[in-house]
Amino acid sequence: MKPMYKVINSIALAGMIGTMSIASYPTPASAAKTKAEVSTTADTASTKSNKNTKASAAVVKKVEQTLKKLTKKAYKLDKGSYIDDYGWDFNILGTPFPSQLLVDLKGNIQSGHIQEEHITFYIENNKISYTQQNIDMNDVAEQDIQAAEEVFSKLDLPSGELDGAVLQHKGKKQIIELMYTNDKYGTWIGVDKATHKVVAVNARALADDYFNKGQEAVDEYHKKIKAITARQLQDSGVAQAExxxxxxxxxxxxxxxxxxxxxxxxxxxxxPTVEGRFNSDGSFYSMHIVYK
Known part of the structure; x- marks a missing residue:
C-alpha cells in the first residue's frame, strides 16, 4: 500500500473545529491530493490572519503540557499564525509528517492532529477524539470493501480507484476507512469493522470549490450557506442518511x-447522532455517525 499522510493549511484547520471525525477533517491521501482538497473546501477563507500577534509563553506552555498529558510524549510548537479574535494555528515541530493544532485564546486545543510514523492522534477540546493507523489492504475484509463500494456507487461521482485504508479507533468502535481517488479529488468511506455497515462518507468533490476564484466568490458562498435553513437541511439530511x-x-x-x-x-x-457538512445547494458532501 502507498504511504499516506496529510497536509493541512491554517484556513482548512480552522474549518475543522468540532468536526474531528471523518468529515473535518484531514483524511489520508497523498500530499498533493490532500493539499488541493483542503484548499478548495476551506470553510474560513474569509478569516483574516495577523501573523504579527504572537502567542504568549503561557499559552504555548499550556498547549505543550496538554499534548504531553494526552500522548505521553513531549512536543514543541512553532510560532503559530494568529486567527483574528479566535486564537492560533500551530505546527508541531519534529513529527515525520505535517501535524497541526487550532488553539483558542486561552490555550485550549480546539482541534488538530499529530501524525507519527505508525499512528495519528486526533484531538478535540483538549481530549483525544480518536486514533488512526495505516493498515494493509490484505487485512481489510471483503465485506467491508463491498459495503463501501455499494455506497460509493450511489454518489454522483466519477468512478474512483481504491487507493488505501486506515483503521480508526473511536471509543469502543473500530472503523475501517477506505479511500477512493480520481484525477482531482478523494472520497473516504468508513465501515464499522464489527457490523460491516457504512457509518461515514466524505465526498470532497461534492463540496463547493472556490479556491483561487477571488473574494467575490468566497462572499457569495458564505451568503448562500448562511441562507440555508434547518428545514432544508432536515429534508436533504433525512434523504441522504437513508x-x-x-x-x-x-x-x-x-x-x-x-x-x-x-x-x-x-x-x-x-x-444515533449524525453530523454532516453541507454545500451551498443544501446537500451534504460529508456525513458520519458520531461515536464517543
Whole structure:
C-alpha cells in the first residue's frame, strides 16, 4: 500500500473545529491530493490572519503540557499564525509528517492532529477524539470493501480507484476507512469493522470549490450557506442518511452550527447522532455517525 499522510493549511484547520471525525477533517491521501482538497473546501477563507500577534509563553506552555498529558510524549510548537479574535494555528515541530493544532485564546486545543510514523492522534477540546493507523489492504475484509463500494456507487461521482485504508479507533468502535481517488479529488468511506455497515462518507468533490476564484466568490458562498435553513437541511439530511447509511433521521432535531458554517448536527434521544457538512445547494458532501 502507498504511504499516506496529510497536509493541512491554517484556513482548512480552522474549518475543522468540532468536526474531528471523518468529515473535518484531514483524511489520508497523498500530499498533493490532500493539499488541493483542503484548499478548495476551506470553510474560513474569509478569516483574516495577523501573523504579527504572537502567542504568549503561557499559552504555548499550556498547549505543550496538554499534548504531553494526552500522548505521553513531549512536543514543541512553532510560532503559530494568529486567527483574528479566535486564537492560533500551530505546527508541531519534529513529527515525520505535517501535524497541526487550532488553539483558542486561552490555550485550549480546539482541534488538530499529530501524525507519527505508525499512528495519528486526533484531538478535540483538549481530549483525544480518536486514533488512526495505516493498515494493509490484505487485512481489510471483503465485506467491508463491498459495503463501501455499494455506497460509493450511489454518489454522483466519477468512478474512483481504491487507493488505501486506515483503521480508526473511536471509543469502543473500530472503523475501517477506505479511500477512493480520481484525477482531482478523494472520497473516504468508513465501515464499522464489527457490523460491516457504512457509518461515514466524505465526498470532497461534492463540496463547493472556490479556491483561487477571488473574494467575490468566497462572499457569495458564505451568503448562500448562511441562507440555508434547518428545514432544508432536515429534508436533504433525512434523504441522504437513508440512502447512505440506511438510518432514519425523521424526528431528529437539526442544529445548524455557526462555526464552521457548513456544519449541522442531527440529534434525538435514544437514537444515533449524525453530523454532516453541507454545500451551498443544501446537500451534504460529508456525513458520519458520531461515536464517543
Amino acid at each position: 440512502l447512505l447509511f440506511g438510518i432514519d433521521l425523521n424526528g431528529h432535531m437539526v442544529e445548524k452550527k455557526a462555526f464552521p458554517s457548513d456544519r449541522a448536527l442531527f440529534t434525538k434521544k435514544g437514537a
